[in-house]
Amino acid sequence: MKESRLKTYILVFMLLAKIATIALILFHYTTGGLEKNEMISALTLILPLFTVYLTVIVKDIISNPYKEKANSENNKRMKSSISIMTFIVFPIYFFAIVISVNQTAKGNMSGNDLQQIIGLIEGVFGIYVGQIVFALFQKEEKNK
Numbered sequence: 001m002k003e004s005r006l007k008t009y010i011l012v013f014m015l016l017a018k019i020a021t022i023a024l025i026l027f028h029y030t031t032g033g034l035e036k037n038e039m040i041s042a043l044t045l046i047l048p049l050f051t052v053y054l055t056v057i058v059k060d061i062i063s064n065p066y067k068e069k070a071n072s073e074n075n076k077r078m079k080s081s082i083s084i085m086t087f088i089v090f091p092i093y094f095f096a097i098v099i100s101v102n103q104t105a106k107g108n109m110s111g112n113d114l115q116q117i118i119g120l121i122e123g124v125f126g127i128y129v130g131q132i133v134f135a136l137f138q139k140e141e142k143n144k
Helices: 003-030 036-063 080-105 111-137 139-143
Strands: none
Touching: 003 036, 003 080, 003 111, 036 080, 036 111, 080 111
């Protein structure tokens, strides 16, 4: 897969994941599945990392506003291992958060459990997501 295409997939996935996560948390709050403090703590723990990743991605897109040429640096083919890792780690990260929020809304976990699980998810999967995002989207800063 070409780097520019993989970057586009990551951008779209991260935007949709952020919107879906916010919507899910607010849905469970408005329907009574999450208490106010659970909703606030979930948003407080989840959104900053999504925002950090999206900020790096958007900064890269804004700093490269022109369409890539067919043989440009950003249009090189990526190792398949990077693409595979991206398509495994990103969905697991998102679905782990969704499942945790849903389990709390169902009453199977407390708000404190949710905080601990989100911290664990961020520690395990968030690190890998960050490595992928920073490796693909911060190349120019590394070379300076």
